Amino acid sequence: MGSRERHMEGSPGRDMPRASLLALARQTQQARIHCSAHFPKHVFRDSAWDIMLELFITAEEGRTLCVKDIMAISGESATGTVRRIEGLEEAQLVVRRYDPRDHRRMLVELSGRGRHAMISFLQHLFEAGEAASRDGVSVTPISFVPIAPRQPQRGLGDAG
Incomplete structure (x- = not known):
């Protein structure tokens, strides 16, 4: 058994074959790429997510990425890319x-925590897709509710 398979034991992805997780990550990445053909690029752009997907895929393929590679993937400036990486690093991903x-x-x-999060999320995508594809099973979307609602900033024309 290779070291990558041993690493998978005891991880959340052990029930799903490594090839399936990699294929699902690639499919998710392609969906993100093709989104720009239908919507303005700036509307559905989150380079941190693109970076996480690419880091997962490259790790599963036994490759590594440098900051310059990530800058090309993210489509952001060097400063913007470093900010995204720092944010992911602060989150210990x-x-x-x-x-x-x-x-x-x-x-x-990816850190161990980042890899674990990606495997868990990809498994969730697979399970949600399986549930949605079964006849008679209704999948209800879950709304995103921020922890604290944002308050509009007061402008010059606001009465105070």
């Missing part, structure tokens, strides 16, 4: 480390 072959390059990888 990714880790950065120097490339051992070239210390000028910074590699970015």
